[in-house]
Amino acid sequence: MLLAGVLAPFVLAVFAPTVKRVAGPATGWLLALLPAALTVYFAQFIGTVSSGGTITFSTPWVSDLSIHLSFYVDGLSLLFALLISGIGTFIVLYAATYLAKHADLGRFLMFILMFMGSMLGLVLADNVVTLFVFWELTSITSFLLIGFNHASPRSRRAALQALVVTGGGGLALLAGLLLMAQAGGSMELSTLLQSGDLLRDHPHYLAILILVLMGAFTKSAQAPFHFWLPNAMEAPTPVSAYLHSATMVKAGVYLLARVNPGLGGTEIWQTVLVAFGAVTFLIGAVLAIRNTDLKLMLAQTTVASLGLLVFLIGLGEEVALEAAMAYLFAHSLFKGALFMAAGSVDHGTGTREITRLSGLGKAMPITFAAAALAAVSMSGLPPFIGFIAKEWVYKATMGDFWPLAITGVAILGNALMFAVALLVGFKPFLGRQSETPKHPHEGGPGLWLGPVTLAALGLLAGLFNGLSGGLLVGPAVWAVAGEQVSVDLYLWGGFKTPLFLSLATIALGIVLLWRSRAISSTLAATFDRMWGPDRGYDQFLDLLIGTARTVTARLQTGTLRHYLLVTMLIVAAVLLLPVAQMGDLDITFRIPATDFYIFGIAALALAGGFSIAVFRSRLIAILSMGVLGVAVALVFLLFSAPDLAFTQLMVETLSVVILALVIARLPIYRSDWRGWPRAVRDSIIAGAVGVGFTLLLLSITSRTLDLALSEYFAARSYTEAYGRNIVNVILVDFRALDTFGEIAVVVIAGVAVLSLLAMGGRSLAGAGRAPDSAPDSAPDSAVTGKETS
Amino acid sequence: MNSLILKTATPFLVGLTVLFSIYVLLRGHNVPGGGFIGGLIGASAFATYTINEGVAATRRAMVFHPVSIAGVGLFIAGLSGVASLLFGDAFMTGQWWFPSFAPDLKYLSTVVLFDIGVYLVVVGAIVAIIIGLEEST
Known part of the structure; x- marks a missing residue:
């Protein structure tokens, strides 16, 4: 049954163009039925999983190499599967409306469904090779989706860049997974990760760690590989909302969380994850406030959030893992909503430039409501799930791992995120209505249903924190921690340090918000001409192609x-x-x-x-x-x-x-x-x-x-x-x-x-041929048709 | 080429050589010979013919385009390997037929079919090259 669940999106994908031709305007609603059904299907596992059980499925694939199509549902994979199918439902709806006039909508929906299947396979996979296959499938479908507007050179470059970076990381990951399987003596993650000490004490531990981290860091856009994610914003907005906020980029985080019981807990794991995560968190947050394009701002905050998640997993304590899972859940909800709202603004007005947008609240009230709710959750204000997540982040940073430095990083990053969240969620909608290329208007229900639902869920998850903590976040934490720990999320923790840190964050955030225009232009002036990894990627490719050309010219004379x-x-x-x-x-x-x-x-x-x-x-x-x-x-x-x-x-x-x-x-x-x-x-x-x-x-x-x-x-x-x-x-x-x-x-x-x-x-034809047919002629007389011809 | 003797002998030589090449092909399983050698001999027959009678005559004599002959040969060889799949053996396991009227024949098999495929490939490919070179003048 699990296999059918994973394969169903692929099957439907094949028929998506046909459905589009036959069903016309109802396409989105029809195709969204599958992810909706999948959501219900996965939701029925909540009972089993939240009481500590797991569901497995395995069918032989290449038995000689112990490669099986095996799937495994625990708290972590269930949380992901629900996010993928749940958000996927709204994305299909949204895309069908957003791209309704696009000639290739059928193909687009096909890619989206294929991606959905790949992502589900990735998070449910138990066998390491199955995991890798679906991991690469997400890279390939992501390539197709980013390059959807294939007539645009920028789009093609972004697609290729994402493929090169994530595909390259994928290769490292394959090696890492196989080494890990060899070291642990099993191809199944569920068995492998129970023998954590075996892996951690193995002589190949360092190699495994580096290779797996290469895979995770490239996929989840950690510095210095963070550059491909903002570039991927060339994709149509439904892609950004789905792949590059809620799902695909989280695959790396998923992997880290998944292997945490096996590889985590060592000093090097902590140091590397915390360092890279913290740097990515700050880079993303700073670049977010520097940008003025709504989608780019959101993309950079996604980079920041991924950094924060890696950072939290690196800390590795129970409370840090709770924070990671809570934040992951919260982030998927508010970021998906914000991206879709930004897309609706773009759709309604014809621009995404935040400096040109204001006063849309009257014309687009529903989008405003959704954006506002999501933004408040993102900024970490009560009573949203985002607030709880941020409180837990602060609880986590006060452990014994460089507490002062990392608390500082958290405050600065969160304050920047606070400012950007409010900028994106409120700035376009308040004040005097601005002149925009198109007359602003609200889109159909396909466009607002997704953002409104996701934003509302962020509020509900915060209010009913007992349910969200006990049913979704808690079981996920068990899977990451490798043991059942009691998870109890709450909004009001009393007058303790986290609350004061939150207040400090809000204060700093307000200052940043107030000076945001100045900060943005200062940052632009300072950093835009500087060398960055994006240019480094070009130089690397140029070098590679140049070398290949030189070598080829030498060898192939x-x-x-x-x-x-x-x-x-x-x-x-x-x-x-x-x-x-x-x-x-x-x-x-x-x-x-x-x-x-x-x-x-x-x-x-x-x-x-x-x-x-x-x-x-x-x-x-x-x-x-x-x-x-x-x-x-x-x-x-x-x-x-x-x-x-x-x-x-x-x-x-x-x-x-x-x-x-x-x-x-x-x-x-x-x-x-x-x-x-x-x-x-x-x-x-x-x-x-x-x-x-x-x-x-x-x-x-x-x-x-x-x-x-x-x-x-x-x-x-x-x-x-x-x-x-x-x-x-x-x-x-x-x-x-x-x-x-x-x-x-x-x-x-x-x-x-x-x-x-x-x-x-x-x-x-024009060169003529040797005039002399005598077999043995003087050296210089038969040169008419030279060897070069 | 202006050798009267060769020109006169060519039709006889070529016929005999082709016949001989088929003989070599079929005897190959028990005594020196086989598809590859047979194919080379057959190709040399057509080479002689081409040199003396010209490309057009060879094309007529071969009826089919030499590359098609090579392609068909490859197809036959591949097909002979598929047969074993029907009997539940691995790809390219030799299958033998011992007819009741000649139980000691030990000859009718997919292996011989495979050898015939090899023969056709070698003849077709080499003649194609020779004809191509002749024509490129």
């Missing part, structure tokens, strides 16, 4: 002679370096007592080789090579390898025919004279290869051959494959798959030669 030179040099190195490395060679050289005509064949081969080297005419060289080859074939024949001899003879014959055709028909030099320096260089390389092969053969024949394989095939060739010709039986039966691959290559080579000839014919 387009000259066959050059390729042969490099190939032969490497062959020589491969043959001779081991000899040089090992020093003494175990070679006993003896001339076998054989018939006298063997020496005749050897003389034939030598004569062939000699005339290849000496004659300048290419045709003679080719014929001499044929002579050499035939001599080798004779050797095969005399030493009882008739199959080889047979084949060698035919190959030599056909090579001579084909090469002679090439010489005779194609416009290339008839003569091969390369000047003394090159002749010497080429002879040295050729000599090295020759010496290398000789040494190799001598050393092989000097020791006893391992005949195990030969005996195996000899014994089974007739009894099992009914053939007496062992060579052929190996080719067509024992190793038929290899042969199949080889003949496929033969076909491809044939097609490739034909297409090369077809291309050559085109470019040669």
Whole structure:
């Protein structure tokens, strides 16, 4: 059933464009039925999970590698699954209204549903490989969604950037997960994370930690990878509201929370998470107040919130984990609502520039109400869930981990968030109505239903804190902490330090709000020209592509002679370096007592080789090579390898025919004279290869051959494959798959030669061909069609 | 090429060589031979023909485009491997048929079919290259 729940969005995604064509304006309402049903489906687990139970499902996938499609519902995955399907319901509705006039709405909804399925799979996965597969699927669907407006170069760049950053992190994560599975001896997270001490004391702990953190930090936009998230705001607003606030970017946080019982609690875990989280928190908050675009402001506060979450998980104490889960819940509600409200403002007025927006409250009362409620929750004022979350943050910072410094960071960050929340939630709606590109108007119910519900939920969750704490946040904390702890959220904690810190935050926030315009322009003047990771990303890509180009230009000269030179040099190195490395060679050289005509064949081969080297005419060289080859074939024949001899003879014959055709028909030099320096260089390389092969053969024949394989095939060739010709039986039966691959290559080579000839014919058309058809002409007279053609 | 002897002998030579190549192909399971060698011999027959009679004559003689022949060969070879799947064996496990009228034949099998595929691939691909080179003048 769980599997069906995860796969259902993918199935529906396939039909989304069809539904759109058939249903028209009702599309959103129809498609939203699935996530709504999923929400109900997951909600029925609340009872089991909040009483400490779990639900599992597993079906074999690649059993040999112990990879299963296994899913697992505990408090953490349930909280996420409910947020994904619940917010997803409103996002589908919102998107169908927001993009109603867009030609590709069907495709957009398809991507959104695919993303929903991926995200559900990610948070429910138990097997590490299943987790990774869905993790990468979220990266890919996110790429598709950010690049939805594919005609815009900025959009394409943002999509690629998000894919490069999160995909790169995903690869690190795969390595980390596999190492972790190996260290813990299980592929299933539920088993793996119970053996936390095993992981923490493992010699690979540091490697696992770094790799897993790379995955989590890139996905959750932690500094210095935070740059892709604001850029991803190129995506249509429903995407920003869904992926880049409530769900996908939280996948990294989810991962950290998930592995906390296994990897967490060590000093390095605490230090790294707290440090990166705190820096990200401040960077995000500062950049949020610097921006004036509603979506960018929200995006930067998302970066800040993700930093705060990482920071809290890093602190790792019970109260910090409670704070993290409460804040995660609160953030998804208010940020989703605010993003959708910002989108509605953009939709209604045609601009998102906060400096140009004011007094919309009259024209857009419902959006205003939603934005205001969400903003109050975000700013951390009672009685919203955001307030409780912030109180808990302060409780958490007063532990024994650098209390003063991190409390300071929390106050500053929260004050900035307070200011930005009120700016975004109230500034566009209050005061005198401003001039906007479009006449401001309220959108349909699809546009306001989502923000209003989410914002209201933020209020209800705060008021009924016993329910939200006991049913959702509490079980999630159990999963993160690895044990059942009692979680009791409340609004009024008495006149204690957290309350005073809250008051200090509000006071500082009001000052920041009052001076926000000045702060924004000061920050813009200071930081906008500075080097940042976003520019670093460009420089990195330029460097990568530049290096690739240089290397390619060096390696792929387009000259066959050059390729042969490099190939032969490497062959020589491969043959001779081991000899040089090992020093003494175990070679006993003896001339076998054989018939006298063997020496005749050897003389034939030598004569062939000699005339290849000496004659300048290419045709003679080719014929001499044929002579050499035939001599080798004779050797095969005399030493009882008739199959080889047979084949060698035919190959030599056909090579001579084909090469002679090439010489005779194609416009290339008839003569091969390369000047003394090159002749010497080429002879040295050729000599090295020759010496290398000789040494190799001598050393092989000097020791006893391992005949195990030969005996195996000899014994089974007739009894099992009914053939007496062992060579052929190996080719067509024992190793038929290899042969199949080889003949496929033969076909491809044939097609490739034909297409090369077809291309050559085109470019040669004007160049003419060698006028001289005599096979052996003077070096300089046959240069008409140069080798470059 | 202006060799009268070669020109006169070509039709006989080519016919015999093709016949011989098929013989080599079919005997391959028990004595030296097989699809690859047979294919090379067959290709050399067509090479001789092309050099003496020209590309157009070879194309007529082969009936099908050489690349198509190679493609069909590859297809046959692949198909011969699929047969074993129907009998529940792994891909490319040799399947044998021992007809009741000749129980000791030990010849009719997907393995021989595979070898025929190899033969066609080699003939087709090499003739395609030779014809292509001849035509590119």
